[in-house]
Amino acid sequence: MTGELELQDVTVRYGDTVAVDGLTATLGDGQIHGLLGRNGSGKTSLLSVAAGFRRASGGEVLLDGQQVFENPGAVRRMCCIRGAGDTVEHDWPGDKVTHALELAATLRPRWDRGWADRLTQRFNLPLRTRLGELSRGQRAALGVVLGLASRAPVTIFDETYLGMDAPSRYAFYEELLADQVEHPRTFILSTHHIEEVASLFETVLIIDDGRLMVHEEADALRARGAAVTGPAEAVDAFTADLDVLATTRLGPTRSDTVYGELDDHHRRDARERGLQLDPVPLQDLFVHLTEATDRAHTHSATAPGGRP
Amino acid sequence: MFDERSPIYRQIAGRIRSEVLSGALEEDEQVMSTTQYATHFRINPATAAKAFAELVDEGVLYKRRGVGMFVAPGAREVLRAAHRARFFDEVVEPMIDQAVAIGVDLDEVVDRIRARQASAQNASQEEVGG
Numbered sequence: 503m504t505g506e507l508e509l510q511d512v513t514v515r516y517g518d519t520v521a522v523d524g525l526t527a528t529l530g531d532g533q534i535h536g537l538l539g540r541n542g543s544g545k546t547s548l549l550s551v552a553a554g555f556r557r558a559s560g561g562e563v564l565l566d567g568q569q570v571f572e573n574p575g576a577v578r579r580m581c582c583i584r585g586a587g588d589t590v591e592h593d594w595p596g597d598k599v600t601h602a603l604e605l606a607a608t609l610r611p612r613w614d615r616g617w618a619d620r621l622t623q624r625f626n627l628p629l630r631t632r633l634g635e636l637s638r639g640q641r642a643a644l645g646v647v648l649g650l651a652s653r654a655p656v657t658i659f660d661e662t663y664l665g666m667d668a669p670s671r672y673a674f675y676e677e678l679l680a681d682q683v684e685h686p687r688t689f690i691l692s693t694h695h696i697e698e699v700a701s702l703f704e705t706v707l708i709i710d711d712g713r714l715m716v717h718e719e720a721d722a723l724r725a726r727g728a729a730v731t732g733p734a735e736a737v738d739a740f741t742a743d744l745d746v747l748a749t750t751r752l753g754p755t756r757s758d759t760v761y762g763e764l765d766d767h768h769r770r771d772a773r774e775r776g777l778q779l780d781p782v783p784l785q786d787l788f789v790h791l792t793e794a795t796d797r798a799h800t801h802s803a804t805a806p807g808g809r810p
Numbered sequence: 811m812f813d814e815r816s817p818i819y820r821q822i823a824g825r826i827r828s829e830v831l832s833g834a835l836e837e838d839e840q841v842m843s844t845t846q847y848a849t850h851f852r853i854n855p856a857t858a859a860k861a862f863a864e865l866v867d868e869g870v871l872y873k874r875r876g877v878g879m880f881v882a883p884g885a886r887e888v889l890r891a892a893h894r895a896r897f898f899d900e901v902v903e904p905m906i907d908q909a910v911a912i913g914v915d916l917d918e919v920v921d922r923i924r925a926r927q928a929s930a931q932n933a934s935q936e937e938v939g940g
Contacts, residue, residue, distance in 0.1 A: 534854055673850070677846040683855045701818055701853040721817035721857065773904055776911045 505565050505579055505655035506531040506686045507552060513546040513560035514712075517653075521547035522627035524561065525710035530568075530704075531655070532686035536703035536720065536786050538696055544712035545692045546584065553582035565656060578611065583645040583662045599636070599644060600629045610652040617681075618651035624673055628666060638665040648713050649746050650681065658690040658780070696785040707783070710792045720784070727782030727790075728764055731757040736775040740768075747790035761792050818853055822861035828871060830885050832895075837886065841871065841879045868892070 507529040514522040514525055522544045527546045529535050539545045539620075550556045552563055554570040601621070607613045622629065625643035630635075636644065641666035649657050656661045663671050676690070679702065692700040706723050708716040716723065727747075730737055734756040744760040759782055764772075772779050782790075829835040832856040842850070862879055865871040870885045880890075909919055 515894045577841060602902065675852045676849045679852065679855060680845050683845045683848060701851070701857070704856050720854070721860075725817055773907050 504581075505737065507656055507688060507690075508564040509548075509552060509561070509566075510564065511561035512548065512551055512558050512563060514544070514556070515552055515559040520710075521712050522551070525709070525712070525714050526561075527707060527714055527717050529688060529690065529707075531688050533704040534682065534689040534691065534702055536696075536699065536706045537690055537692040537709065538694065538706060539692070539709040540694055540792055543709050543792075545709060546660055547712075548709065549658055549690065549692060551584060552594070553577075553580050553656075553658055553697055555582065577645060578609075579654060580656040580658070581610070581649055581652040582658040583649040584660045597633050598630055599627055599633065602648065603629075604642060606652060607649050610654065612653035614651050614653055618647055621647045621650060621677060624677070625670055637671065638753045639667055642666045643670055643674075650677055652672075653681075653685055653687065656690070658692075660692045661694075664693070664695065671698070675699070678702070696788055697783060700784040708788060708791060715791060722780065723787065724784060726763055727759065727761055727787040729759050729780040729782050730772065730777055731755065731780065732775065732777035736777055739776055740772060740777055747787075748793070759786065761787070761791070817865065819857045819860040822847065822851075822853075822858060823864050826865060827831050827870060827889055831889050832880055833886070837881050837883045839881050840877075841881065843878050920937070 509527045509529070511522065512522055512525045513742045525544075525548060527649055537545055537549070547556075551558045551569070554563070557571050558635070565576045565579060568576050570580070591772065599622070603618055607615060607618070625640075626645065627640060627643055627647065631640075633641075642662055645662045646659070646666070648657055649662065663674050682689070691702065693701060700720065703720040706716065706718060706720045707714060718726075729742075730741055732740075732755065734751065734754055737756045739756050741760055744758075745762050746758045747761050748759040749756065764779070769779065826835065835841060841862075841919060844855050844858045844862065847861075848855040851858075862871060862873075865892065866873060866879075869882055871879045872882045875877055876888045883938065905919075906915075908918060
């Protein structure tokens, strides 16, 4: 059983600051969604509202059509693991790892005890250690165990795995993917380190300044970016009508990163002009897309007098 | 090629196709499962499944319920035919474009092809004769 999460015009305000600005998106059930955004883009505020931790200042969050906030039935079907530092849902530093696992077993109707044990071993989690004494990586790993073994229809990892070392992260991806085949559920993984997890995502949401910039299937998004490289004049002529996100020059050679699907006509044209077309990694696309809005903001903020 | 290597499911499909073409995967041989693909390459299982679905449509793979995916009988010939159909667009046309761009005389290219053809024919005649 899975869960479809609907965000309808969600706004989160802290005083005068707007962290999430009228965001609407439907996160399809049984899919792995990547939520990408720079630091301070509103990812965590959005996920807190999505998971029912906080009330939206405006708009609604629905899980399979039901309001999430203050709805125990809906909240029990969601598990949100936040950060690497405060991943333990009930932050009692005197408790031991075993207590956290036991508590999760009673709170989570679909808790898989056997898998939780195997995961705990795989991540070398010391069961008798107090939560307050765990290292950053161990806390993150415990968060991963609590999230995975919960089998909650909506499971959210908010930058959880960033505190883990590379072998542990790879183990995490492997466990998540293998379980997704057997017991599909809705995952939301938020991160700003993209390349390592990009291939896990089925859809990608990019938020910037609290607004949804992109919500697309990961493969479709990947196909939307291309690097056009060749003699400067030829590149210039080719990309004149295209959406150019970034330009780099190396002597007489120029490379433009363009955003938008290139059709067969474009490809033939590029070939005839002696230009090389290369795919753009999702991470680069993300950097260019969020940089582009940065520039637009700076530009409008400082126009017409130029930089202050 | 960019088209082939951009979306991940196409890369997976491409990898399986070339394994079938090269004979690394034989007909009726089982291919890795969705789970194995997903965990080995750390990719979304739906992406792997999409690649398999495409290959089933093409007649390269077939599914045995509850067992897994297998290389279809005749898959190699299906792929060879498909590659032949795309050969001129994907290999010959770009070669001509490049020859023109760098100033190689097209007659010279044609001569080279004819020379290769002649030596291939000689070789096969010798084989028959010997």
